[in-house]
Amino acid sequence: MAQLPDAPERQEVTALAEAARTDPRAWPDVRDPGSVEEIREALGRRCRIPYMPHAAAIEVRDLGWAG
Structure with missing residues:
Protein backbone atom coordinates (compact mmCIF):
# COMPACT_ATOMS: atom_id res chain seq x y z
CA MET A 1 0.00 0.00 0.00
CA ALA A 2 2.83 2.38 0.78
CA GLN A 3 4.04 2.15 -2.81
CA LEU A 4 0.70 3.23 -4.27
CA PRO A 5 0.18 6.79 -5.42
CA ASP A 6 -1.86 9.14 -3.24
CA ALA A 7 -5.42 9.06 -1.90
CA PRO A 8 -7.64 8.10 -4.89
CA GLU A 9 -5.58 4.99 -5.64
CA ARG A 10 -5.40 3.89 -2.01
CA GLN A 11 -9.14 4.47 -1.64
CA GLU A 12 -9.84 2.23 -4.65
CA VAL A 13 -7.72 -0.60 -3.21
CA THR A 14 -9.23 -0.20 0.26
CA ALA A 15 -12.78 -0.21 -1.14
CA LEU A 16 -12.07 -3.32 -3.22
CA ALA A 17 -10.56 -5.12 -0.21
CA GLU A 18 -13.61 -4.22 1.89
CA ILE A 58 -9.58 -12.08 4.08
CA GLU A 59 -5.86 -12.74 3.78
CA VAL A 60 -4.51 -10.59 0.96
CA ARG A 61 -1.91 -12.57 -0.96
CA ASP A 62 -0.81 -9.87 -3.39
CA LEU A 63 -1.82 -6.50 -4.76
CA GLY A 64 -1.66 -5.65 -8.44
CA TRP A 65 -1.92 -2.09 -9.70
CA ALA A 66 -2.17 -0.85 -13.27
CA GLY A 67 -1.51 2.82 -13.34
Whole structure:
Protein backbone atom coordinates (compact mmCIF):
# COMPACT_ATOMS: atom_id res chain seq x y z
CA MET A 1 0.00 0.00 0.00
CA ALA A 2 2.83 2.38 0.78
CA GLN A 3 4.04 2.15 -2.81
CA LEU A 4 0.70 3.23 -4.27
CA PRO A 5 0.18 6.79 -5.42
CA ASP A 6 -1.86 9.14 -3.24
CA ALA A 7 -5.42 9.06 -1.90
CA PRO A 8 -7.64 8.10 -4.89
CA GLU A 9 -5.58 4.99 -5.64
CA ARG A 10 -5.40 3.89 -2.01
CA GLN A 11 -9.14 4.47 -1.64
CA GLU A 12 -9.84 2.23 -4.65
CA VAL A 13 -7.72 -0.60 -3.21
CA THR A 14 -9.23 -0.20 0.26
CA ALA A 15 -12.78 -0.21 -1.14
CA LEU A 16 -12.07 -3.32 -3.22
CA ALA A 17 -10.56 -5.12 -0.21
CA GLU A 18 -13.61 -4.22 1.89
CA ALA A 19 -15.96 -5.48 -0.83
CA ALA A 20 -14.04 -8.76 -0.94
CA ARG A 21 -14.12 -9.05 2.85
CA THR A 22 -17.85 -8.34 2.98
CA ASP A 23 -18.75 -10.95 0.32
CA PRO A 24 -15.64 -13.08 -0.28
CA ARG A 25 -17.35 -15.75 -2.36
CA ALA A 26 -18.68 -13.22 -4.90
CA TRP A 27 -15.31 -13.14 -6.66
CA PRO A 28 -13.96 -15.95 -8.89
CA ASP A 29 -11.95 -18.85 -7.52
CA VAL A 30 -8.55 -18.78 -9.26
CA ARG A 31 -6.70 -21.55 -7.42
CA ASP A 32 -4.49 -23.93 -9.33
CA PRO A 33 -5.95 -27.37 -10.03
CA GLY A 34 -5.33 -29.67 -7.07
CA SER A 35 -4.67 -26.81 -4.64
CA VAL A 36 -6.28 -27.09 -1.21
CA GLU A 37 -6.07 -23.34 -0.58
CA GLU A 38 -9.08 -21.34 -1.70
CA ILE A 39 -7.68 -18.38 -3.63
CA ARG A 40 -10.07 -15.80 -5.05
CA GLU A 41 -9.35 -12.62 -6.96
CA ALA A 42 -11.19 -9.33 -6.64
CA LEU A 43 -10.89 -7.07 -9.68
CA GLY A 44 -11.26 -3.31 -9.66
CA ARG A 45 -10.87 -0.69 -12.37
CA ARG A 46 -7.12 -0.44 -11.94
CA CYS A 47 -6.28 -3.06 -9.32
CA ARG A 48 -6.57 -6.73 -8.47
CA ILE A 49 -6.37 -8.44 -5.11
CA PRO A 50 -5.77 -12.20 -4.87
CA TYR A 51 -6.91 -13.32 -1.40
CA MET A 52 -7.90 -16.24 0.79
CA PRO A 53 -11.26 -15.99 2.57
CA HIS A 54 -11.36 -16.71 6.30
CA ALA A 55 -14.17 -16.54 8.90
CA ALA A 56 -14.70 -12.76 9.09
CA ALA A 57 -11.64 -11.58 7.22
CA ILE A 58 -9.58 -12.08 4.08
CA GLU A 59 -5.86 -12.74 3.78
CA VAL A 60 -4.51 -10.59 0.96
CA ARG A 61 -1.91 -12.57 -0.96
CA ASP A 62 -0.81 -9.87 -3.39
CA LEU A 63 -1.82 -6.50 -4.76
CA GLY A 64 -1.66 -5.65 -8.44
CA TRP A 65 -1.92 -2.09 -9.70
CA ALA A 66 -2.17 -0.85 -13.27
CA GLY A 67 -1.51 2.82 -13.34
